[in-house]
Amino acid sequence: MTGKGGTGKTTVAAALAxxxxxxxxxxxxxEVEGRQGIAQVFDLPPLPxxxxxxxxxxxxxxxxxxxxxxxxxxxxxxxxxYGLKRMGKALTKMGVVDFATTIAPGLRDVxxxxxxxxxxxxxxxxxxxxxxxxxxxxxxxxRVTRFxxxxxxxxxxxxxxxxxxxxxxxxxxxxxPETAVHFVTLLEEMPVQETLDGVAELRAAKLPVGGIFINMxxxxxxxxxxxxxxxxxxxxxKAAGLGDDGNAAVIAEALAGEVTEQQRRAELxxxxxxxxxxxxxxxxxxxxxxxGADLAGLYELAEAIRTQGAA
Amino acid sequence: xxSPELDLDGIIDDSGTRIVVCCGSGGxxxxxxxxxxGLRAAERGRNVVVLTVDPARRLAQSMxxxxxxxxxxxxxxxxxxxxxxxxxxxxxxxxIIEAHADPERARQILxxxxxxxxxxxxxxxxxxxxxxxxxxxxxxxxxxxxxxxxPPSRSALDFLDAPERLGRFLDGKLIRLLMAPAKAGGRSAxxxxxxxxxxxxxxLTKVLGAQVLKDIQTxxxxxxxxxxxxxxxxxxTYKLLQAPGTAFIVVATPERDAMxxxxxxxxxxxxERMPLAGLVINRVHRSPAPDLSAARSTAAAxxxxxxGEHELxxxxxxxxxxxxxxxxxxxxxQEHFASAHPTVPVTQVPAMSQDVHDLDxxxxxxxxxxxx
Ligand SMILES: Nc1ncnc2c1ncn2[C@@H]1O[C@H](COP(=O)(O)OP(=O)(O)OP(=O)(O)O)[C@@H](O)[C@H]1O
Ligand SMILES: Nc1ncnc2c1ncn2[C@@H]1O[C@H](COP(=O)(O)OP(=O)(O)OP(=O)(O)O)[C@@H](O)[C@H]1O
Ligand SMILES: [Mg+2]
Ligand SMILES: [Mg+2]
Numbered sequence: 001m002t003g004k005g006g007t008g009k010t011t012v013a014a015a016l017a018x019x020x021x022x023x024x025x026x027x028x029x030x031e032v033e034g035r036q037g038i039a040q041v042f043d044l045p046p047l048p049x050x051x052x053x054x055x056x057x058x059x060x061x062x063x064x065x066x067x068x069x070x071x072x073x074x075x076x077x078x079x080x081x082y083g084l085k086r087m088g089k090a091l092t093k094m095g096v097v098d099f100a101t102t103i104a105p106g107l108r109d110v111x112x113x114x115x116x117x118x119x120x121x122x123x124x125x126x127x128x129x130x131x132x133x134x135x136x137x138x139x140x141x142x143r144v145t146r147f148x149x150x151x152x153x154x155x156x157x158x159x160x161x162x163x164x165x166x167x168x169x170x171x172x173x174x175x176x177p178e179t180a181v182h183f184v185t186l187l188e189e190m191p192v193q194e195t196l197d198g199v200a201e202l203r204a205a206k207l208p209v210g211g212i213f214i215n216m217x218x219x220x221x222x223x224x225x226x227x228x229x230x231x232x233x234x235x236x237x238k239a240a241g242l243g244d245d246g247n248a249a250v251i252a253e254a255l256a257g258e259v260t261e262q263q264r265r266a267e268l269x270x271x272x273x274x275x276x277x278x279x280x281x282x283x284x285x286x287x288x289x290x291x292g293a294d295l296a297g298l299y300e301l302a303e304a305i306r307t308q309g310a311a
Numbered sequence: 312x313x314s315p316e317l318d319l320d321g322i323i324d325d326s327g328t329r330i331v332v333c334c335g336s337g338g339x340x341x342x343x344x345x346x347x348x349g350l351r352a353a354e355r356g357r358n359v360v361v362l363t364v365d366p367a368r369r370l371a372q373s374m375x376x377x378x379x380x381x382x383x384x385x386x387x388x389x390x391x392x393x394x395x396x397x398x399x400x401x402x403x404x405x406x407i408i409e410a411h412a413d414p415e416r417a418r419q420i421l422x423x424x425x426x427x428x429x430x431x432x433x434x435x436x437x438x439x440x441x442x443x444x445x446x447x448x449x450x451x452x453x454x455x456x457x458x459x460x461x462p463p464s465r466s467a468l469d470f471l472d473a474p475e476r477l478g479r480f481l482d483g484k485l486i487r488l489l490m491a492p493a494k495a496g497g498r499s500a501x502x503x504x505x506x507x508x509x510x511x512x513x514x515l516t517k518v519l520g521a522q523v524l525k526d527i528q529t530x531x532x533x534x535x536x537x538x539x540x541x542x543x544x545x546x547x548t549y550k551l552l553q554a555p556g557t558a559f560i561v562v563a564t565p566e567r568d569a570m571x572x573x574x575x576x577x578x579x580x581x582x583e584r585m586p587l588a589g590l591v592i593n594r595v596h597r598s599p600a601p602d603l604s605a606a607r608s609t610a611a612a613x614x615x616x617x618x619g620e621h622e623l624x625x626x627x628x629x630x631x632x633x634x635x636x637x638x639x640x641x642x643x644x645q646e647h648f649a650s651a652h653p654t655v656p657v658t659q660v661p662a663m664s665q666d667v668h669d670l671d672x673x674x675x676x677x678x679x680x681x682x683x
Contacts, residue, residue, distance in 0.1 A: 005337040005465060035465075082517060091514055100514075106428065162517075189666045190338070190367050221626040228623055236624020240611035242603065254600035255627050258634060264664040292567075 001137055002144040003184030004191040008215040010037035011293045012184045013137040015301035019311035021057035025132040028119055029065045032112045037137060038065050043295060070101045073111040081162055106153035110167050113150055117173035141198040148174050149205045180210030187214060187269040192276060199279045211282035211310060218288050220266060230256045284310045312649040317589035317656035320681045322558050323352040329556035331458045334467045336572035339564045340593035342366045343667050343676060345460035351677030352456055353391035360394040360454040362444055364462045369668035371397060388670050400440040404430040416533055423530040435473030437462040442474050442548040449551060467576040474545040558588035565592050565641035570648050577652055589656035595641060596662050598634050605635035
């Protein structure tokens with residue numbers, strides 16, 4: 001799940017995880033930016049670098065969460081491939097791990113996507129996948145292609161060797177038809193533009209584009225769409241007992257201004273919707289929650305995702 | 312609790328004001344505010360340059376910023392001396408290198424893969440380069456007012472913290488450690504290797520490969536030879552920001568997250584002794600019928616609906632009720648800020664029904680910003 005900053009990536013990723021887990025499935029929700037966004041939307045204390053169950057989906061089904069920390073992922077990697085656990089700790093203290101993951105940003109990404117890919121591929125004793133789906137709250141649109149395009153990114157860094165092998169494994173998962181990169185956007189100029197740019201970039205990198213989740217859609221009574229008569233409104237205002245002959249007209253005039261403004265915004269939103277259509281991918285609409293995205297709101301969004309067939 | 316009024320005309324008209332910095336959390340209107348203030352200041356007689364970061368495409372076009380050439384261009388259509396530029400962080404970084412290194416060394420650095428990833432994707436590079444560019448514009452002395460937009464980031468504090476982070480990184484202990492063998496020159500260096508370096512080099516070689524480690528070392532030592540003090544540079548610009556000719560304008564939308572960020576930032580500016588001019592609350596929703604409350608409006612709509620009459624009016628009343636609720640929520644956020652920061656001057660800009668994407672739009676925002 002990617003999108004412009006602040007459009008609702010974390011919220012929508014969480015709702016999608018709930019929707020996908022509904023009816024008895026098991027989903028892992030992963031975050032990669034060290035911001036504890038998942039804990040925030042589920043109203044939980046900070047999550048450790050450890051998979052744990054955080055929510056039950058409608059009709060049974062579990063959502064597990066994991067906050068991936070690149071340093072921890074690096075230590076795990078050192079241990080797994082080199083048996084370097086103790087030394088890893090010492091290196092962290094010296095800041096080496098931080099250094100390595102900073103000066104070589106591709107390395108940081110490959111560690112994070114590597115950990116995620118490992119969870120995707122993990123199987124239990126019976127050979128069944130442990131998670132039905134893994135949902136990632138990914139970096140914003142501007143960085144996501146680079147982030148997912150790991151082989152490309154580490155190409156200049158490591159032509160051969162373990163990092164390279166790791167990157168190839170990640171590429172196999174990320175570019176597979178089982179993966180979909182979804183976008184979250186608002187019906188505003190900048191997020192829409194970023195979404196279209198992002199879709200084009202992913203396509204150029206041959207990465208699988210999923211759908212577009214249009215978030216915070218305001219529902220407006222269709223009665224207010226067309227041209228309307230202020231005199232009629234004034235009569236209605238009067239009938240509702242909100243004014244007498246004189247000030248009903250004044251109130252109607254003021255309210256009419258509100259309607260015109262609303263219509264202008266709706267027009268603008270139509271333009272943005274049309275622009276999104278040019279991406280030629282499925283689009284889903286999620287309502288603006290009046291009370292913000294609290295826990296109940298998440299379930300409401302999950303329901304909207306399910307009824308639109310996005311999960 | 313109401314806040315004092317922010318007198319923006321007073322600030323941009325004062326010839327003592329040399330730098331205006333527009334900060335705030337993501338998407339609140341920093342770029343719009345910077346551009347609008349720049350236009351207004353120019354049209355009121357100042358010689359202005361606006362440094363924008365990632366402006367919306369149509370806004371950039373309206374200011375004639377079609378290519379990212381990293382130099383200020385005069386804005387046609389502004390009635391005064393207005394120049395504008397878009398920050399190109401990689402180019403700014405490249406220019407620092409080119410200005411301080413002989414051509415051969417500069418080439419070595421610019422083509423190094425680590426330089427390339429550092430200059431284009433290290434988090435904090437954009438903030439550092441915005442400050443660097445500000446320093447350059449100030450030193451050029453060509454403009455008497457510089458208006459700076461800040462990079463899109465979730466937290467406004469990043470603008471103050473990120474440059475320091477890059478500086479700390481480039482001047483860091485580990486970098487020194489890695490540089491040690493290169494400095495001592497070739498093979499003989501291995502004699503003075505301390506245990507720390509051996510450990511570091513061992514692991515980095517294992518994970519990244521020997522070539523990579525060599526690339527890092529070459530890069531680090533070339534960079535170091537060019538100029539020792541990234542941190543020092545950042546500190547200089549930091550001082551500029553504390554100078555009396557600077558005015559910080561914090562931008563926020565009247566929503567909880569954005570106002571909280573604004574609060575943090577205001578407190579931080581005070582700690583750093585950086586001059587705060589005030590808060591711009593952008594995209595405020597108002598109603599042209601403020602006397603009709605949400606409750607009354609909803610009740611009236613219900614009444615009409617139950618009687619099955621005046622469908623249109625009922626819909627309009629519901630729209631109005633929603634608008635009044637929103638306005639009330641926004642008002643509470645503002646009051647909250649005012650009670651926490653009673654001395655911080657505030658101005659409000661209403662939410663327009665359209666994006667701000669041309670000079671007329673900017674002029675209108677400028678007008679609203681200055682309105683008291
Ligand atoms: N459908 C919605 N209705 C109402 N509020 C919403 C909705 N979706 C998200 N929000 C709110 O919008 C804000 C931003 O959402 P969120 O943190 O999910 O965005 P993000 O894209 O992950 O942001 P960031 O780029 O900072 O990571 C939050 O306060 C969230 O509660
Ligand atoms: N008062 C306003 N009314 C309506 N739209 C506005 C208003 N102010 C800004 N906008 C619009 O909001 C969007 C975001 O504004 P802007 O780019 O200035 O924000 P920003 O803080 O610079 O964002 P970023 O953090 O992404 O850099 C733009 O499309 C702009 O036209
Ligand atoms: Mg998030
Ligand atoms: Mg901006």
